[in-house]
Amino acid sequence: MSSEAHAHAEETLALREQFDTAEQQKDASTLGMWIFLITEIMFFGGMFAAYTIYRSAYPTVFAVASSSLNVTIGAINTCVLLLSSFTMVMAVRAGQMGKRNMIIIFLILTLIFGCIFLGVKAYEWNEKYVEHHMPGQAAFHLEGTPLQGPAKIFFSLYFAMTGLHALHMVVGVGILLTLIVQTRAKKFSAEYFTPIDISGLYWHFVDVIWIFLFPLLYLIDRHLPK
Amino acid sequence: MTEHIDSVKTYALVLIALLGLTVATTLVAFVDLGNFSVVVALAIAVTKMLLVALFFMHVRYSTRLTKLVIFGGLMWLAILLLLTLTDFLTRGWMGVPGK
Numbered sequence: 001m002s003s004e005a006h007a008h009a010e011e012t013l014a015l016r017e018q019f020d021t022a023e024q025q026k027d028a029s030t031l032g033m034w035i036f037l038i039t040e041i042m043f044f045g046g047m048f049a050a051y052t053i054y055r056s057a058y059p060t061v062f063a064v065a066s067s068s069l070n071v072t073i074g075a076i077n078t079c080v081l082l083l084s085s086f087t088m089v090m091a092v093r094a095g096q097m098g099k100r101n102m103i104i105i106f107l108i109l110t111l112i113f114g115c116i117f118l119g120v121k122a123y124e125w126n127e128k129y130v131e132h133h134m135p136g137q138a139a140f141h142l143e144g145t146p147l148q149g150p151a152k153i154f155f156s157l158y159f160a161m162t163g164l165h166a167l168h169m170v171v172g173v174g175i176l177l178t179l180i181v182q183t184r185a186k187k188f189s190a191e192y193f194t195p196i197d198i199s200g201l202y203w204h205f206v207d208v209i210w211i212f213l214f215p216l217l218y219l220i221d222r223h224l225p226k
Numbered sequence: 227m228t229e230h231i232d233s234v235k236t237y238a239l240v241l242i243a244l245l246g247l248t249v250a251t252t253l254v255a256f257v258d259l260g261n262f263s264v265v266v267a268l269a270i271a272v273t274k275m276l277l278v279a280l281f282f283m284h285v286r287y288s289t290r291l292t293k294l295v296i297f298g299g300l301m302w303l304a305i306l307l308l309l310t311l312t313d314f315l316t317r318g319w320m321g322v323p324g325k
Contacts, residue, residue: 031292038299045303049310057265075252086241089282096231155240202283215267219255
């Protein structure tokens, strides 16, 4: 038997044959995930650019529209998402130590916080619908400004940006469910937990997007008398 | 393995800082800071982003190559935003013949 065939036999999840060391494989996975996240940064970046341009064009309408959003619910939901990031990093930590039960507990907690966030978001969207603040509604009307066109632009950006963010959360929920099943099947150990690690990067990235969306959408010139 | 395992205390402190900054950014939005309110809001958001990236996303322990790639990605984002804004914000500065 050649030594190459021998190497095949020793291939593990933590060390595929194309890598020299497990550390090299892990670094490659992390780098690959970051490159994907950068494409995501550019994807959301286009939306932030559109937001910046229209906010600079219609600052007062954006301030009025922003103040019509429910800031208490928005702030609480931000905290829920930050909590989910904490439980996610605790799941990764459990992965580092190879504690499968802890991984499952923290992944489930992350899942619960993520679902609470999405539920609250759905409630907020429905509130916009009831208040006739959804662009496309024939009865669309934002109180406090004569400029209904720019108001529609604000709410279009609001729905597009929070909607895309929520879509990423839904994908994240699917990833969490997959990880829970895989952890239960004893796929992960202290030597190999890369899927949990890079899924954590994804979850935190979605959190970072919300960290910017919250002040930019909910907190424009709240001090102004309405 | 050169695995860095942070303590629960570290993560808990980061979480408390993040929650505190969320409360701070919400409250400061109700204070009249003029044009500085957006600066303060973004400064707090960037601080929160750095906390999440450095601690939760383990960028502190990442390889130099990963750090360079992240930095490069943020530079591309800066190019996207800055060049777009230099266009939109300066359009009214000069008269266009025939317009």
